[in-house]
C-alpha cells in the first residue's frame with residue numbers, strides 16, 4: 001500500500017490558515033490598518049467598494065518596504081516585528097505573527113505598491129492564489145498601498161457566507177473606529193463606494209471620540225486617569241445619564257489593542273452601580289497600558305482576547321479608576337472603595353478627595369451639568385417595575401378567580417413579555433368599548449371607558465404605540481404613507497457613523513413618509529415628512545429616531561425594517577402627561593380597537609387593563 005500522507009501545497013495551507021485570520025472583509029480591514037499603524041504612518045486612508053467584497057484598500061504614509069521585504073511579506077510567518085519567543089512578551093506593535101498578509105494573499109487578488117523614503121523607486125507586486133503574478137519597479141509616494149480585490153474569489157463557500165453589504169459595512173466601520181480611537185494622533189479617512197464617509201483629523205483622544213460619536217458627547221465625558229507603577233489607565237467614561245439600553249459605545253484597549261473582556265467590562269459596570277438603571281450601559285473609551293510581559297496577546301487568532309498575568313488586580317484598578325472619576329463629579333461622597341487592600345493603598349484610591357477639591361469641583365461647570373437636578377444617583381423606576389406593582393395589586397386578592405381584572409388577552413398583562421410579544425394569543429371573547437360612551441382621561445395618562453363586559457384603563461402611550469406600529473407596518477408592506485412636502489427643507493448634518501446608518505435607512509423611511517436626500521458629506525436634506533409630523537420638528541424627530549434606532553433593545557431578532565418601525569412607533573407615541581381632548585381620546589380608543597392586536601404593544605406590554613365587574617364587586621366584599 002502506498003504512503004498516504006502528503007504535504008499540502010502552500011496556497012492551500014495558506015487558505016486554510018486564512019480562515020482563522022480573515023473571516024470577513026472587516027477582519028482584512030483590521031489587519032491592513034494595523035499594519036499601517038505599525039509602519040509608523042501618520043495618515044491612513046481606507047477605501048472600500050461593495051462593503052469590501054470587491055475592494056479593500058489601505059494607503060499609508062508609513063515606512064514602506066524594500067523590494068525584498070515587499071516580496072517576502074506575503075510569506076507565512078514573515079514578520080519584521082519579532083525574532084524570538086522572548087520578543088513575544090515585549091510586543092509594542094499590533095502585529096507579530098507574520099500571518100496577515102499571507103492570509104490575505106491566499107483569499108484575494110492583491111496589489112501592493114510600496115516605497116521607502118530612502119529608495120528612489122518603489123515596488124509593485126501583484127499576487128493571486130498566494131503566487132506572485134507580476135513584480136516591477138514603480139514610481140510611488142513614500143509609504144504603502146495594499147489593495148485586495150474580490151475577497152474570497154477562490155473560496156466560493158466563504159464568499160456565499162458573507163452577509164449583506166449593510167451588515168458587512170457595519171463590521172468594517174466598527175473595526176475602523178476601534179483602530180482610529182486607539183490612534184488619535186494619526187489622520188484616518190474612510191471612503192465607501194467613492195464617497196468620503198469619515199474624515200478624522202489628528203487631535204486629542206477627546207476630540208477623536210467626539211469626531212466619531214458625535215458632538216453631543218463633548219459635554220458628557222468624564223476623564224479617567226490613574227497612573228501607578230503597575231499600570232496606567234486613561235480615557236473617558238460617560239456621565240451616568242449617557243447610559244443606553246444597549247451596549248454600543250464601550251471600548252476597552254490594552255496597550256492600544258482593542259479587546260473584548262466581559263470580566264473588565266464588569267469592573268466598569270460595577271463602578272457605575274447604583275448610578276444607572278439596571279440593564280443599561282454607560283459609554284466608555286478606556287486604555288490600559290501595562291508591561292507587555294503582563295499580558296499574553298497570543299491566545300486568539302484575531303488578538304481580540306488576551307490573558308492577563310494577574311487579572312484580579314487589573315479588575316480592581318479599572319473599577320477604582322472609574323469610581324474615582326465618577327466620584328469627583330458626584331454630589332454624594334459616599335461612594336465606597338471596598339476593594340482589595342492592595343488597591344486601597346494606592347494614592348489615587350486612598351487619598352480622600354479633600355474639602356477644597358470638592359468645593360472646587362462643585363463650582364466647576366462640568367460638575368454643574370453632571371449633577372443637574374441632583375440626579376447623578378437617582379435611579380428612575382422603569383415602566384416594568386411599575387407594571388409589577390399592578391401585578392401585585394390585582395393578582396393577590398383573586399388569583400385564578402373568574403372576574404378578576406385581567407390584562408388584555410388573559411395573562412398578557414400579568415406576564416408582559418417582550419420576547420413573546422407578537423405571539424400572544426388573541427383575547428378569547430372579543431372586548432369592545434361601548435360606542436360613544438363617555439371617555440375620561442385620568443392622571444393625564446390613562447383613558448377610562450366602559451366596554452361590553454367591563455371597564456378598561458387604556459394607557460395612552462402604549463395604545464398609541466400599537467396603533468402607530470400597525471400603521472407603519474402596513475406602510476412598509478406597501479401602503480406607503482404619503483409625504484408632505486416641507487415648506488422649508490431642513491438640512492441635517494450627522495456624525496459619520498450616523499450618516500452611514502441614515503443612508504441605509506432611506507428607502508424604508510421613504511415608505512414611511514420621509515423624503516430625505518443625501519446632500520454632500522454626512523449631510524441630508526429633508527424634503528418631506530409624514531403628514532402627522534409637525535413642520536419645524538424634522539430635525540429633532542430624525543435625530544431622536546436615529547438615536548433610538550441605534551440603541552434599540554432587541555436588535556438581533558429583528559430585520560432592519562422591523563427595528564425601524566418599532567423605533568418609530570415608540571418614538572412618536574403620545575407621552576404620559578399629555579392632556580388629550582375628547583376627540584383625541586375617541587380616535588385613540590377607536591383606532592386601538594381597530595388594530596389587529598389591540599391588547600399589547602409591539603414589545604409585549606399591555607395597552608390596557610380590564611376590570612371585570614365580578615372582581616370589582618369582590619373588592620367591595622360583595623361576593
Ligand SMILES: Nc1ncnc2c1ncn2[C@@H]1O[C@H](COP(=O)(O)OP(=O)(O)OP(=O)(O)O)[C@@H](O)[C@H]1O
Nearest residue numbers: 035036039073079080095096097098099100101144
Ligand atoms: N503597511 C505596511 N508598511 C510597511 N511594512 C508593512 C506594511 N504591511 C506589512 N508590512 C511588513 O510586512 C510584514 C508582514 O505583515 P503581516 O501583517 O503579514 O504580519 P505582521 O504584521 O508582522 O504580523 P500579524 O500577522 O500579526 O499581523 C510586517 O511584519 C511588516 O514588516
Ligand SMILES: [Mg+2]
Nearest residue numbers: 031035095100
Ligand atoms: Mg500585520
